[in-house]
Amino acid sequence: MTITLSGVSKTFGDFTAVHPLDLTIPEGSFFALLGASGCGKTTTLRMIAGLEEPTSGSILLGEEDITRLPPHERPVNTVFQNYALFPHLDVKENVAFGLRRRGVKSVSKQVAEILDLVQLGELSRRKPLQLSGGQQQRVALARALINRPRVLLLDEPLGALDLKLRRQMQLELKRIQVEVGITFVHVTHDQEEAMTMADRVAVMYGGKVEQLGPPAELYEHPRSTFVANFLGTSNLFEAEIVFREAGRREGASGAGAGNGEGTGSGRAKGSGEGTVVAGAKGTGKGKGVGEAKGIAEGKDVGEGEAEASAAAAGRASGEVSHAGQDSSSGASVGGELQVKVPGGDDLLRLPLDRCAAGETEAGGKVLIGVRPEKITLAHTDDAGSVPEGRNRLTGRITDASYLGVSLQYVVETSACPELTVYEQNIERDTRLVPGEQVVLHWRPAHTFALDAAQDVAAGEEAL
Amino acid sequence: MTAVAPVTPSAPPPPPSNTLPGDGEGVRGRRARRRLTPYWLLLPAGLWLAVFFVAPLVYQASTSVQSGSLEEGFRVTWQFSHYTDALSTYGEHFLRSFAYAASATVLCLVIGYPLAYMIAFRAGRWRNLLLVMVIAPFFTSFLIRTLAWKTILSDGGPVVGALSALHVLDVTSWLGLTGSERVLATPLAVVCGLTYNFLPFMILPLYSSLERIDTALHEAARDLYAKPVTTFRKVTFPLSLPGVVAGTLLTFIPASGDYINAQLLGSPNEQMVGNAIQKQFLNVLDYPTAAAMSFLLMALILIMVSVYMRKAGTEELV
Known part of the structure; x- marks a missing residue:
């Protein structure tokens, strides 16, 4: 069942745990909310479960608005962090708890089936405290799954397990998700866990979703330093845009990029670095109409550096034409950004669609990243x-x-x-x-x- | 009640030997000392109990089977008739004691549970203040507090006036708990006094067992379709049973042996077994009968407690 959060926020006193959030969790997906502690991921999950009431916004399950529904009326079940198994009930009664509350009389068959699914059949008479961490984790999973929830919420379900068991449970959770076909929403701080299991990951930071997408996209194409560093490691360093060619970031300001008959040479501002740009190669199509001067004006005029870059870009152009006005939406193809790092001899190039910076004018600063x-x-x-x-x-x-x-x-x-x-x-x-x-x-x-x-x-x- | 874990003086692993070769005596001595450590720890309490509990108990047991009088002196004659006499003469006192103590225990539970629940789960930053307020009465003497109840329940006082105006006294006097115009010197007064005096002994164990319940369990129950009432019935209450058992024992046992409340708030018709024992010891000076009654009281309480513990199914408790 699709979950739609629209404008959902949560504040505790002065503290905003979750800023207004829009999120759509597609039916049948394994969706991970990933982030460090305190980023709002658990609060988001608890709002879906009904254990926390949103300060604003609404939560839809399919077409039904469940925002104000108490947890015991939501067709949603949770696997809690540290499992929260009832210590006074044995495994069977723990698992049967939800069925009994809904008035199901004969639970034995269903309990046996679900315990088989999590491979715990022979332990149904044990008390939770007599089980290992991994077994408790399976009981918690079975206790939630037996109710056939439309969405299963998992709050750091593997956090308490050791590394080897965690790996094993990751694969098992994935297997079970495929087997039962229920939407799983999984909260974790472990980026590897999120990447292994989820087919979509929302990276949260400071109560906001920083980036959302399939794991590979987040890893290969992070759009913020947080994502770049939180998922794996990244080398990040500052560089200055020297030349921008084509791309989908067209628009009024885009047209002005990097072209013209500039004659400037060298930098107006003295960091003592040599002139560059000789390497700029024109592969763009179409007519360039931008002017170097335009860039300089577009930016903070007081900053000599901008001027210099513009000039530099200008020198490079001449034969370079600019496709900034290409209005087709596929314009990103072939778009390229060239940047210069301090002390670097060569320009670094990258496809324009791999640039998440708002500032892509020549002379602008960007952070260059590479895994x-x-x-x-x-x-x-x-x-x-x-x-x-x-x-x-x-x-x-x-x-x-x-x-x-x-x-x-x-x-x-x-x-x-x-x-x-x-x-x-x-x-x-x-x-x-x-x-x-x-x-x-x-x-x-x-x-x-x-x-x-x-x-x-x-x-x-x-x- | 918590079971005392058996002390097993297991030998700890031998310490890294830093003694010279041939100095085996020193290592062995140290090891022996370590093995004795648990017994050393038991010593102060053991001595105390031996001198102030076991010895008087033995002495009292022997007294209970003596006969004679104060003038002639008492001798052990293995006369067990004190026991049967006590039961036939003071059977009513025994029954009354247990009835009053049981009523007070139930009242304590009914009053104490919601309070303990509130302090454990809802009090937030007021928690410590409320706990202090629960035990605050202990800062005054038991006797003074009971005397205060005498004033509170005094004839024509505001409490009696209010109860009378609300026709509560009509009902309670019909039930035989109070007089039609007075509360003092009635069973209700004694039970109220007992309830008041032993309430903290109910609240504190209840609080400590409730406070230990992970609130995630409440959430788990609600998440699994349990309404708030069901959550309480199926999760919170079963998990608080150790506190309920401890609290009821800590209330019932001292309440059934109490005599202050009956003496100050009751009339001769509300005398409990404690009053009778006190009278035998201090007024009649019939030590053997008094000792026999004390032993009877102890035995009956033990029987009731063990039956209760079995019913409560302590092995089911966490």
């Missing part, structure tokens, strides 16, 4: 063998650790003092030891860009 496992290391001596068209940075290895399945390097580059690289442990280049100069390279399509106006470390400490 450690996407990067390949090459020794400086082999720099020539790096294929064309890849993003590259140079640096010096400061640390190398052997992790078995992979090798982890920390590389000091001008862009980022501690860039992490994972290399698969297949063919180790024995020259790659601390102190060596290396070239890091990766596909532009593995690069992403984020808005620079956020905390680079957001989500890191949450792990």
Whole structure:
């Protein structure tokens, strides 16, 4: 059954646990609410369960408004954190609790069936305290599932289990979900758990949904530093947009990007860095009408840097035409962003649709991100063998650790003092030891860009 | 009531030996000392109980089978007739004691449970203040508090006036609990006094067992289609049973041996067995009969408690 939350919020006194939230949880999906503690995920779940009344907004189950329905009247069941099994009842009575409350007289057959499903058949006479954590977890699951709820809510159901059991239960939960076909809403702080089980994940941070999508999309294409750091690890470093080509972010302001007959050279503002942009290549189609000057004006005029970039972009253009006015919605194809990192010789490129920053004008700052496992290391001596068209940075290895399945390097580059690289442990280049100069390279399509106006470390400490 | 866990002086693993080779004596001595630790811990309480509980009990047991008089002195004659005499003479007092104590216990439970529930689940930041208020009466002497009830229930006082105006006294006097115009010196007064005096002994164990219940269990029950009343009946109350058992015992046992309330708030018609024992010991000076009555009271309470504990099914309790 589809759950629709519209404008749902919850405040406790002065504290806003959940900001007005719109969320649609499709029928039959395994949906995860992921976030660090205090991000509002559990409160959201409890509002769906009816254990917490929303301060505003409404919750629909299918077509039915359940916002004000008490929990015992909702066709929704919960697997509680720490299970909340009734200690005075045995396994059978715990599992039968919901059926009995609804007046079902003969429960034995159903209880036996559901206990088989969770593989606990022989323990029905035990008391919860006589069970291991994993068994208690299964009882809690069976106790909820036996009622055939239209939505099953799971509040950190695996949090109390050790790692090995957790892995096993993750797969089992997934199996059961497929088997019973009920919508599962799963709250967790464990990004790996969310990615393993869920087919859609909503990452929550500070009472808001930061990003929502399938696990692969969140991982490959994070749209905020929190998501980039909270799901796996990311290398994030600041860079300056040098050139923007085409893309779907067209519009009045977009038209002005990066084109013109600028003649400026060098930066007006003295960070002492050399002029750039020579590498800008035009592959765009259509007529460019933008003017470098326009950009400079569009931005804070007082800032010399903008002017310089505009000028630089201008110099690069000439033959570059700009597809900013391409009105077709598929304009993202071929769109590209080129950025420059401090001290970097080459420009880094990335597809425009992998840029989540609002500011994509030349001269704007963005945070460039790339996952450690996407990067390949090459020794400086082999720099020539790096294929064309890849993003590259140079640096010096400061640390190398052997992790078995992979090798982890920390590389000091001008862009980022501690860039992490994972290399698969297949063919180790024995020259790659601390102190060596290396070239890091990766596909532009593995690069992403984020808005620079956020905390680079957001989500890191949450792990 | 909580069962006393048997003390098993299991030998702890040998400590890392830091003694010189050949110094086996020192290690063994230390180990032996450790094995004795539980007994050392038991010593103070054991001594205390031996001197002030076991010895008087034995002495009293022997007194109960003595005969003689104050002038001639008492000798052990194994005369068990004190027991049968006491039962036939004071059977009514025994019955009355247990009836009053049981009524007070039930009243304590009815009054105390909602309060304990409220303090445990709903009091929030007022919790500690309320708990202090529950035990605050202990700061005054038992006697003074009971005397205060004498004033509260005094004839023509506001309580009696109000009860009379509301025709409550008509009903209670018809039931034989009060007089038609007075409360003092009636069974109701004694039961009220007992209830008041032993209420904290009911509330505190109830509170502690309620407070231990994980509120997630309430939520789980509600999530599993239990209405609030059903949640209480099927989850909260069963889980609070240890507190109910402890509270009722802590109320019933001392209440059935109490004599202050009957003496101050009752008339000769409300005398409990405690009053009779007191009279035998201090007025009649018939020590053997008094001792026999004390033992009878103890035995009857033990029987009732063990039957009750079996009914309550303590092994079902968590």
